[in-house]
Structure formats: C-alpha cells, structure tokens
Amino acid sequence: MKRLLCLTPILVMSFVLAACSSNDNKLPETDRGHSASNNSNRAKEEPTEDSISDIRIKLTFNDEEVFVRMYDNPTSRDFLARLPLTVTFEDYVGKEKISILQKRLSADNVQSGNQPKRGDFAYYSPWGNLAIFYKDFEDATNDLIILGKIESGKDNFENIHGDFTVTIEKVD
Structure with a gap:
C-alpha cells in the first residue's frame, strides 16, 4: 500500500506535465502563423552540399543560357x-x-521555409509557381521550396x- 501511495503523486505529476506541454509540430501551419518571426524557433532545412x-x-531565353544545379528533393525530382x-x-x-505552372509540383515530405537568396531557383507551393531570385528576399514567405x-x-x-519565354531542359 505504501508503494501505491508513493507512486500516485509521481503518476499524477507526469500526467499533468504531459497534458500541459506544447508541441507546435502537430499544429497545422495556419495555426503556427506565417511570418518569419513566428517561425524563428522552427528548425529550417537549408540545402547542404549533401543535398546537391x-x-x-x-x-x-533571349539568346542567353543560365545553368542551374538542382537539389535532391521530391519537388525537384517531380519538376525534372x-x-x-x-x-x-x-x-x-x-x-x-x-x-505559374499548369500543373502543381508535389510538395509532400519537403521542408519549406528557406529564405531565398540571389541565384535560388525555387517553387512557391501555395501559388504553384517557379521563382528565380535575382536579389535576396529577406521578408519572403515560409512556403518556398528551393x-x-x-x-x-x-x-x-x-x-x-516585361514577360519573357524560357525553355528549360536537362543538361547531360
């Protein structure tokens, strides 16, 4: 009986602490907020040398050629x-x-939230568009996939x- 009395406060305290703890990872994105400052505690996945x-x-386009090294993620593979x-x-x-692409790319299982830098080739999943950043964009949304x-x-x-037409193809 003494053992049960000793364990009861521990069990009650464990239950209270578990119920009161916060786990933002289970909240939908809309409940966590969209501004960069609201997501400062969330770890962001920056592309690394390993993911290139x-x-x-x-x-x-316009008699110019631009070469892009792709990252290895599901959205990039869908685009390719x-x-x-x-x-x-x-x-x-x-x-x-x-x-804006005619058909959206798969954004499943891809960590977005990167702040774009000059030279990034990205996909903005809410609108379904490609983006080529020719300047840094510090206040960009968190829905970009590089x-x-x-x-x-x-x-x-x-x-x-103005508008311009671009042909995009793989390079061997």
Missing part, C-alpha cells in the same frame, strides 16, 4: 520529370521572376523588363 545533385538544367518545358516568366516585386542554385548567368535576369 549531379543534375543540371539549362534555361534558355516534366522537362523539357517552355514557360513564360514575369517580374515580381523587383526581386524575382515567376512563372529546387536548385544558379551556377552561371544570375545577372541575366535583373535587366529583363
């Missing part, structure tokens, strides 16, 4: 499976060029005004 693949793509592709890009907020990094030709995007 050997696959490169070439973007051709659709190539070759011809899309039209337009400027967005003076920092990126965007193109697909790759421009290796050459970053400067080619900054001086384009």
Whole structure:
C-alpha cells in the first residue's frame, strides 16, 4: 500500500506535465502563423552540399543560357520529370521572376521555409509557381521550396523588363 501511495503523486505529476506541454509540430501551419518571426524557433532545412545533385538544367531565353544545379528533393525530382518545358516568366516585386505552372509540383515530405537568396531557383507551393531570385528576399514567405542554385548567368535576369519565354531542359 505504501508503494501505491508513493507512486500516485509521481503518476499524477507526469500526467499533468504531459497534458500541459506544447508541441507546435502537430499544429497545422495556419495555426503556427506565417511570418518569419513566428517561425524563428522552427528548425529550417537549408540545402547542404549533401543535398546537391549531379543534375543540371539549362534555361534558355533571349539568346542567353543560365545553368542551374538542382537539389535532391521530391519537388525537384517531380519538376525534372516534366522537362523539357517552355514557360513564360514575369517580374515580381523587383526581386524575382515567376512563372505559374499548369500543373502543381508535389510538395509532400519537403521542408519549406528557406529564405531565398540571389541565384535560388525555387517553387512557391501555395501559388504553384517557379521563382528565380535575382536579389535576396529577406521578408519572403515560409512556403518556398528551393529546387536548385544558379551556377552561371544570375545577372541575366535583373535587366529583363516585361514577360519573357524560357525553355528549360536537362543538361547531360
């Protein structure tokens, strides 16, 4: 009987602590907030050297070529499976060029939340668009999935005004 009396407070305290603890990872994204400051405690998955693949793509437009080294993630693989592709890009907020895809890419099991940097080739899952960042974008949303990094030709995007058509294909 004494053992039961000693264990009862421990069991009650364990139950109370478990019930009162917070686990934000189980909350939907909409309940956690969307601003970068609200997600400062959430670990962000920055692309690492290990996640860079050997696959490169070439973007051709206005007699220019831009080469992108792709990251190895499910969204990048889904995008690569659709190539070759011809899309039209337009400027967005003076920092990126965007193109809405006809069919959304798979964003399942991919950690988003990266802040884009100049030269990032990304996918914005809520709108279903590709994004090419020609300037850093510190206040960007947390819904970006970085697909790759421009290796050459970053400067080619900054001086384009108006819509332009791009052919995207894999490079051997």
